[in-house]
Amino acid sequence: MKMWQGRFKKEEDESVNDFNSSISFDSRMYKQDINGSIAHAKMLGNTGIISKSESEKIVAALKEILSDIESGKLAIDETAEDIHMFVEQVLTERIGDTGKRLHTARSRNDQVALDTRMYLKDEIISVKEKVNALAKVIIEKAKANTETVMPGYTHLQRAQPITLAHELLAYANMLKRDVMRLDDCFERTDVMPLGSCALAGTTYPIDRNYVANELGFSSITENSIDGVSDRDFVIEFAFCLSMIMMHLSRFSEEVILWCSSEFKFMELDDAFATGSSIMPQKKNPDIAELVRGKTGRVYGSLTCLLTVMKGIPLAYNKDMQEDKEAIFDSIDNVKLCLEIFAKMLDTAVFCKDNMKKAAGYGFINATDCADYLVKKGLPFRQAYKISGELVAVCIEKNYTFETLPIEEYKAVSEVFEDDVYSYVDLNTCVNERKVPGGPSEESVKEQIKSLEKFFN
Ligand code: ARG
Secondary structure, eight states: OOTTGGGOSSOOOHHHHHHHOOHHHHGGGHHHHHHHHHHHHHHHHHTTSSOHHHHHHHHHHHHHHHHHHHHTSSOOOTTSSOHHHHHHHHHHHHHGGGGGGTTTTOOHHHHHHHHHHHHHHHHHHHHHHHHHHHHHHHHHHHHTTTTOEEEEEETTEEEEEEEHHHHHHHHHHHHHHHHHHHHHHHHHHOEEOTTOTTTTOOSSOOOHHHHHHHTTOSEEOSOHHHHHHOOHHHHHHHHHHHHHHHHHHHHHHHHHHHHSTTTOOEEOOGGGOBOOSSOTTOOBOHHHHHHHHHHHHHHHHHHHHHHHHTTOOSSOOGGGGGHHHHHHHHHHHHHHHHHHHHHHHHHOEEOHHHHHHHHHSSOTTHHHHHHHHHHTTOOHHHHHHHHHHHHHHHHHHTOOTTTSOHHHHHHHOTTOOTTHHHHHOHHHHHHTOOSTTSSSHHHHHHHHHHHHHHOO
């Protein structure tokens, strides 16, 4: 018999119970549910809404239920409607009528909002820690590669010389913004909704700030209708997670490319790569591919949540129960991805010689050649044209800027002198880019310093 069955003449059909039930997925919030109830019961006792001794009895029993679930002594009943009903049911079984007083001045509508906020607050912190750990691996790799010259790409065409450190730190900066976004999302999640009750608050003299304080919330929701119907914080977190995955998928794509024989910039550790069941020569970057693939899944959850919430009238509607599986799935997968990606990167080896070799082809110092002419007084557009003509000469006669004889330079422009060779040297090209944010060792070390301060 359901607790809410007073006005019903029939038992609920079993299929309806199964269809309605959320316990298979919301049972993971048991701790939040019980701790929320403990704070609520204490408040009811403090304000005299129930007696002190009743309050104490409820609190003690709730603590026992929590430890019994944790020790495995109490199994979650998979046929219960949801975790909130289950806990209340067990409580009433254990302490009788006193247990029935817990739900005074409360509804499952504000209860589920509270539990979800508490659960997500913990998860935001946990995701942040994992982003932090990955960023630290990236920074370590960057520190070891401030002199590793490689081609930087645009359109996947070799463009300008950079270092591996410079490239890696671009990802660290993305993760920095991800952490900032999570902090921001935390702030909006950290608002206590209990006391909104079903939607219209309550006539009981409850103390919402006491509950907020007990549970470590910074503030309380300011409108009871919004308090029970707002799921923005869930969607916002799903967006933060999607953005993390978008970043990881870009990094994954580079790992996949870099591991190919065509690039061979990177060699994965055997423990973090997989083989093929038919092609013995294969060493596949499955982890990076799965991370790239799971990005679609995490975006899917964000779309799911936005669509579930679209057009729902105020206040609570059962549609909102659909929020949990989507956000839980995103959390689980993003955490998995962050963890394994960090390990994969940590154990990978970069093929510095191949990077350098690749930097030597493709005329990635063509801009530097043009800049040389500008420094000698030519307007940039004219210098650009001359540098382009030299590329054509090099292609035709099989030279690079470094090996092209000075006569060939001079044949295109009289301005060239012997000092051009030091200008087009790849190390010079990188290290002269001392601009803040640039690839020079000096600039990259500044970037590392700033990131280390952030990810401490
Ligand atoms: N299991 C429900 C959920 O996750 C709890 C709230 C139920 N409230 C209600 N009025 N039926 O949304």
